Amino acid sequence: MFERIKSASQRLDGIAHKTPVFTSSTLNQKFNAEILFKCENFQRVGAFKFRGAYNSISQLSDEQKASGVLAYSSGNHAQAVACVGKLLGVATTIVMPSDAPEIKLAATKGYGADVIQYDPDTQVREEVAAELLEGKSLTLIPPFDHEDVIAGQGTVAYEFINEVSRLDALLAPCGGGGLLSGTAVASKNLNPKTKVYGIEPELADDATLSFKTGKIHSKPNPPTIADGTRTARVGDKTFPLICEYVDDMRTVSEEAIEQAVRFFFYRMKMVVEPSGALGLAALLTGAIKPEGRIGVIISGGNIDGPTMTQILSSGHFSEFG
């Protein structure tokens, strides 16, 4: 997988943004540590998902490209596949839950994708997708459980570590595990001493349970504000990589996630979606002890107005001292 990540990195060169690494002196002083944020909220389509989508779709045969691709996603993968489809001239059909954030839905349609919605309480997206695939020659681009997708997402950590070199720990959010498994493979291959942690909402702790027990657990449609982590379970391809390369998993409360979003807003002037704030939430709560030099991956920034308004009204900027 590490070789695939390196190839993906070359493939994405000049196509994906080399996203910046930001720091906050307020935070570093507060923790007496060095926290480095890899800002994939500034990536194309506003999330790391662009990397995996491009790495997959760009490797399809001409015939596959001509027939079009299908994807299912709660949001960012949908936008990413739609955007890459537009870039490469590949027709895209996207299956999205009816409760996906409006902003992600609109952006996906904006890239010209054919969007098909389903009710996540009564339908399973894999089944909706399977029905659509029947009798058609569409190629499925899964949101995480695919080697080329994992390799693409692994380029975030690959690029991050090559820029900042030594890290004592590296934190990544976990939904289906595409970003986390790619992060862990890249990180352990570049520096085995760096501890890699996956962070989940308490309300969507399926991967943590799976990691602790060595057996995949499932939590369908968990009610967390971090919509990017609402995936029911990790994948058959991501789970073994997580078990092998991730050091540990941690969970954070909804309150901590919202507080982290506010910190990014008020103190770092960045728009970060709830899923993207999981790493900072783990540091603010002490779920991860903030010491030494810690890398944190901010996965995305696609948050709609009403959600940000609710988060801003739930706390006060003075909470950070």
Add this chain to the structure above:
Amino acid sequence: MFERIKSASQRLDGIAHKTPVFTSSTLNQKFNAEILFKCENFQRVGAFKFRGAYNSISQLSDEQKASGVLAYSSGNHAQAVACVGKLLGVATTIVMPSDAPEIKLAATKGYGADVIQYDPDTQVREEVAAELLEGKSLTLIPPFDHEDVIAGQGTVAYEFINEVSRLDALLAPCGGGGLLSGTAVASKNLNPKTKVYGIEPELADDATLSFKTGKIHSKPNPPTIADGTRTARVGDKTFPLICEYVDDMRTVSEEAIEQAVRFFFYRMKMVVEPSGALGLAALLTGAIKPEGRIGVIISGGNIDGPTMTQILSSGHFSEFG
């Protein structure tokens, strides 16, 4: 003044952030132009004002530093002076209007400044400051009308142009004219062909009137959402520089300012305060024709939750197509 800007740039090296330059492919495609944003919202204290404050206070004599400094400001200069005071161990007294954004007030107090509030409808801040200065040995650090402050603010454009080289035009917001005059001096000295434009809210168009008539006009406490430009008039030191080096002034509506703040939020994942969004507002409305390679200075990102909430609720992300 250009020599002072170069010295200020050396003085600020390693102290102020070298803020990043961001672009938006959505915007560049929409305009068929190249728009480059210099992101001073990511500067220390969340605004360019840090530069002028540091450049001034760091040059005071040991005696002046020991006696402390006084400043008056609607917000960002207050924070900047307070922050620099803390950094350099100089006591700070700050005169702020009672309607200053709460977030700017809290941050100023947070740096340990002694804050004195006044009613902008009935009192003039220069007079409040003059009363405080009487019989004390405090040094006044004005918000814009001071050579060292202007030189510090000029380092934004100096750094920007040295990074991106050729620009066809450069846009800066205008309150008291410290940023605009410094920008114009730096820009014209580095490349006389670059057109320099100052942008103001329609509701606070004192500098535009002054520029057009060659005589300083005043508009006390104008009701614009762009609180950084509520300064009644340009300064006696900034005005001649603006007249000599700025090519033209443009004004934008409150609606356009809010739309620009939403664009930064939704499309670029950046928190930008209304005053910082003036340049983009001028491009979105066509007040400045978006063609060629245009540099836009984002002056700051200090916006409180209620203001952002109001702006987000006044429009929709789909307005950008």
